[in-house]
Amino acid sequence: MIFKKIIAAFLVLLSVSAFAQENLIVNTHNRKQVSLNGTWHYIIDPYETGFYDYRYKEKGEKDPEAYWNNPEPHGKTDRKEHGYSDDYTIQVPGDWNSQDDVFKYYEGTVWYQRTFDKPKLDKNERVFLYFGAVNYEAHVYLNGKKLGMHKGGFTPFNFEISQEMLEDEGNFLVVKVDNKRYADEVPTLNTDWWNYGGITRDVKLVITPQNFIQQYAIHLEQSQDIEKSIKRKKFNISGYFKLNGPNTSSEEKITIEIPEIGLKEKVESNASEGSFNFDAKKLELWSPENPKLYEVKFTLGENILTDKIGFRKIEVAGKEVLLNGKKIFMRGISIHEEIAPEARRAKNSADADKLLGWARDLNVNMVRLAHYPHNEYMTRAADSLGILVWSEIPVYWTIDFKNEGVLKKAKKQLDEMIIRDQNRASVIIWSVGNETPVSEARTRFMKSLVMHAKEKDNTRLISAALEVGYNRGKNYIDDPLGEYTDIVSVNEYLGWYGDLPHAKVKSKWETAYNKPLFFSETGAGAKGGFHADKETRWSEEFQEWYFEETLKMMENMPENFMGLSPWILVDFRSPKRNNPKFQEGWNRKGLIDNQGNKKKAFFVLKKYYDEKEKEDQE
Template sequence: MMFRKLFTVGLLLIAFSGFAQEDLIINTQNREQISLNGTWHYIIDPYETGFYNYRYKEKGEKDAEAYWNNPNPHQKTDRKEHGYSDKYSIEVPGDWNSQDDVFKYYEGTVWYQREFDKPELAKNEHVFLYFGAVNYEAHIYLNGKKLGMHKGGFTPFNFEMPSDLLQEKGNFLVVKVDNKRHKDEIPTLNTDWWNYGGITRDVKLVITQQNFIQQYALQLDQDQDIEKSIKRKKFKLSGHIKLNVSSEEKVTIEIPEIGLKEKIDISDSKASFSFDAKKIELWSPENPKLYEVEFTLGETTLTDQIGFRKVEVSGKEVLLNGKEIFMRGISLHEEVAPEIRRANSMDDANKLFGWVKDLNANMVRLAHYPHNEYMTRAADELGILVWSEIPVYWTIDFENKKVLGKAQKQLEEMIVRDQNKASIIIWSVGNETPLSDARNDFMKQLVMDAKKMDSTRLISAALEVRYNRGTNFIDDPLGEYTDIVSVNEYLGWYGDLPGAKENSKWETKYNKPLFFSETGAGAKSGFHADKETRWSEEFQEWYYEETLKMMEQMPDNFMGLSPWILVDFRSPKRNNPKYQEGWNRKGLIDNEGNKKKAFFTLKKYYEEKEKEYQD
């Protein structure tokens, strides 16, 4: 198997910031680590006084007030115009919006600060500072020196902490976090979700050897005939390994449960490989089997929990392990609605997926950005198929090459982090992007990049539709390059009433599986009326009844849907004072955890679909 070299845009990152971000360390959960979660200090800085001088240029280390680092004066004549205090404290991980009313609508810069002691290190051990995600732009400083910066609110990053910079006690760590929206960022100015700011995911120190396994992928080889492999009970596994430094080494891969042990020769820090394995149980929603896999370099062993499965398109069908599947999906945001905050823990993931299981869904669309790693790990364990997406959303600047570079970087970080998650079967490169030549070129490039990085999954995006009374035609040019044709459908909510779906037909230019990535209608939980009264639970229930009737009349390439959305979520665009009050009400569950009538309508349909595909 050819080594799948990951697409990199590191030079673009240098051009943006002056600092090169280091390659991502994956599987930090199973490495030696020290958590930096907990209580941090903060300073709200709407004018970015701690970052720019009075000429609005970034301060340098020689400035008297070089960034807002350690505020303690060295002598009584020193002038310090900032300070960190226990009075102004904030929890990490967590968005700032939910922690104090002063942050509710705040978009701008907040400085985070905490101290930590140097961990005990053996000879040749190194320390990396790892962030699960910071929304949106982060600048990192240690003991007054800048380590680097990162853009992107939903993907991880890390920096090595120089040994000569680490102190035995009281290391002063500062993070400048800026969540302002900009036209030339990913996502752009206009979104339909809350712009939660802050250090929203785990922060940790990761301790490694001088030479260590930085990234790897291990999966079923895509070239094998999976039906023959199942009959023979003999499979081919393939993948690649990347060390952090260039060296000639051997890495041992073991799966003790099946008695597998293979030695891989590393050349110039990386290797591709393939080998046979016997008696593997394949991962599926019905049997989410994960194997303990051990990767050993020298005296250091790194473990991971990996499932093996093959997803592919065959004509008009999506096959999982050689069998046709129907995706009984639901979309969801990374949000704990009852607490009005970002989800950031395994408990949060289990809560959300508990509702998914109650719905009898077997698939989720994690919209509209990569969710935290607890979500994808929980999906692996629970047997839930996943669509994972980067926030190329609506009207970004498709003509700007730097914007394309930012999208490519987020795509790379999403794929690298989760390339060993069996649950993820679809990488999505965007949602509802308006047609133009520039858009088509931009989106096509992302599809091609995703396929180069990972050929073991399907690539898609929520495409555009030409709506007509009678027949709706899907001929978005991007559909030529995606593996499945996915569209968002809201007939009966935006335009007409749900009864109009009765005569609505669908056709697509492309002979590929058809998936409805969104459909839905709003309802204020507890508001009851006749079915034609908008915002009532009865209207939403009617909408779903008519939608599901329409789905039963789909062409034979129809293979699933992920309605919008599991739970009501916060959005500053939704301002009806009686029914919305800053919430998008299309959830099947309200913001207090109560299930609306439409939840049970969709649940019944999914129970019937499950039985149909079992038969």
């Protein structure tokens, strides 16, 4: 028995080590780079013929019929049973489902291929191949050599290719992309959103000096009394940095500057990393009303890396959430990373502007980015616009909570989300999951994620979207996970999944925890343009009635109620939604329909948010 346990533990470690990659480089937006976006070739490979031989064993690296090797024949007698052709091309970034009908429902392997020339480099410069995200499993090959693999459809990864590039001819880049669903993955088999496959975010070559700043965080020191700091106009800033390079030493120093306030500090490293803590005067704090961003410069040798960073403090005090020492009410909305009028995954800054523009039309001060980390364009735009962000990993519904390997995968995605966006002032909540059914195994699993997030980042709140049982007259929230999260967040659908909207008015809410209460979801479906009386389901009038009754219920919420993010901004595609008249493969809970038209309920919620904003300003 002991031997079996040792073997099982070894297999878990082995499975996790298979996901090893170069340590993640942050802030690629402001580094020297070459885009590899654009037209790629593809091969659809549902039987994974290019990966496995006919005995279903992974092909050898030099196997000429492995799809990562160049299939160009050397003579007329050469037998080649695969090839990349200009007749089969696909755009990167982008999901494959929306680019050709043959892909619409496809789940499986697609091989992506393109060539690129080695960029012109200065002496001692290094090159990394960076992917913003690939859904879900990616195996990456360059010139026939495997660089590595990555699992997780919504977080970035990179590999160093400095020594792998060819000097005088095109470099042959191949990515095996597989979006099949599995019970032991994150997310798991069952989700209520479209499983968009492909290289869905930017691909680029990131060019760095020999020694460079790979990661960093800079923020207000959380232990300071923020009200005293504001009064004295003197703040404490802290953070860390991590260096990458063969020649880093304990004598390495970096300079941190915020030119606008005259701050310039030199910080020593301990070999490849370091931390800092210093005072800053005349600092304007970031908030939705004043989304102040400062140019911050990090200098290592002759290399300067810049970023736009806001400084703020988010915390819980009893039953309230405080931003820079002031109580806030979060006027939120949930968003999927999808451009509904084009039925595709959002992929660039224009898409982020469109989604957040619709959210601003609603007069929100907060968005819940569901149910996975969204593109970095979203969080950077939110920084500039002054929109608070809830960012989440796809621990969704029926994850295998007893599986240690699944927990390690979830923690890895959590790490990659935090590392990428830890310098975005807009992100105030890390969420570790959505609607996970209560059990001892689940609570241990989720508690582990909460504690892991707190260990990685103490500058944000940690939460998860919980479910609630509906009882006539009283809804008592006592999910054991609420003991560990900073705020108690629940998804509430009384009036849609149980009774009718009029039941909301008499509904009473209580929690077992002396913590802020947040409605992470609430909503009802409506087919845009379908009108009837308010009791007719799927009509805009029913959805309007639902929100009217929901907002009446808000008037009698307990004093710890501090906001909501209704479900959802825009209709989104889901293969679970199969009413042939009203859904047609779309989740219709959007306040905006899939053609971009605002439904009647949109204006009900906007009026409420306008009124809440006035109250907060008084």
